[in-house]
Amino acid sequence: MDSCIFPVDSVFIDALRRAVGPAPGDTPADRAQALLADAAQLAQLCSDCFWASLEQEEGRQVRGAIALCSPSASLLARSFTRPVPVSVKNLVELLTASPRSPLAVHGGAEGLEVWGIVDSEPEGGTRLRIAGNGKLLASRAGQVLALMHQGEVSIPVASDEASLAQLVARTLGMERALEQHANVPGRLIRIVSTMIRHGHGGSLVLTLPEDDSWRSAVSFRFCFDEASARVLYDSVRNFETMADEAKRGYDDLVSGRTGCDSLITLRERFEAVSFLRGLSESLFRRIGELGLVDGAVVMDMELRLYGFGAKLLYGPEEFDVATLDAVTGRLRKHVPLAELGGMRHQSAARFVNANRACDVFVASQDGRLSMFTWADVLQGVAVVQHLEHFLWEQQEG
Structure with a gap:
């Protein structure tokens, strides 16, 4: 042969x-x-x-x-x-x-x-x-x-994170959501890639910061207080602020608007930026590790972490979903819940059907990654499948 x-x-x-x-x-x-x-x-x-x-x-x-x-x-x-x-x-x-x-x-x-x-x-x-x-x-x-x-x-119809986001937004009618949360997917990739790496899989529920309607549909085993919920949010904001200040300081030094005596201050700023970047990356990974406990991790689009080990509550309704293959771009309508996989996937679909402002990422033990979202253009739950193929660089850390 x-x-x-x-x-x-x-x-x-x-x-x-x-x-x-x-x-x-x-x-x-x-x-x-x-x-x-x-x-x-x-x-x-x-x-x-x-x-x-x-x-x-x-x-x-x-x-x-x-x-x-x-x-x-x-x-x-x-x-x-x-x-x-x-x-x-x-x-x-x-x-x-x-x-x-x-x-x-x-x-x-x-x-x-x-x-x-x-x-x-x-x-x-x-x-x-x-x-x-x-x-x-x-x-x-x-x-x-x-x-x-x-x-x-x-041959993927999308080749990277940005083009994938455009594909999802265009196909499912979510262009406005992409404009509002364009920086979210890259951050979430760090969390879900950790769930894939540790081999247990997991679910990550994303809520809107201004909407608390989901709370009655989630039963937490472990819930964080308000200050702890903001740790990642504050870390990312501090990093972004320090990075902007360091860039402005560098531009001022290069253009001659400030003297060489600012060099020490600029170096200290870049050292602080490096520390905060490392802290944020570590926190993202640790959130992914919370998926080792059965139950979902719940956070909002602004990276406030509410808790983990959460049970998702939903009704017994039977319905079909639509599936979008992230690699081929193929959209299938009227797919029965039973075809999605195990209980983790079916639970995510039922939860989104009842809580349409929420999205759920599900990582399987075998390394598959799917996103469950409500698509107004389809008037139903849509499942974006095979997202694991776009975690190319992140899966290595």
């Missing part, structure tokens, strides 16, 4: 080459560029990654990323004294040893090699990610280029 399952003219390979490949007649600058220009080598690498995704090492499924880069372009990497030839066996062992930091691979006349482990990738780098059993993704500069899942290749 031929181990190369990707034809050289596959749309998956074509998506990789069109994103960064050199123009016809150009000489590749390094062996990574040579790999991206060589459809046969790319096809073999993608095939090896696919077969590796089906393997297990010490009872664990293989996960991880491949960075297509050469040593001359990498910012920080640990190089092997002797490069390791790319093979399914070698990929399984190396990805098991380095599930977080990408393996560095390049090609060329000498063949495909893993030359090291990358700790800081080149800006705008190209990647392959083994994201599950038989699931392979290609990305460039954080934008998803192509997805192979269950033997089918899809």
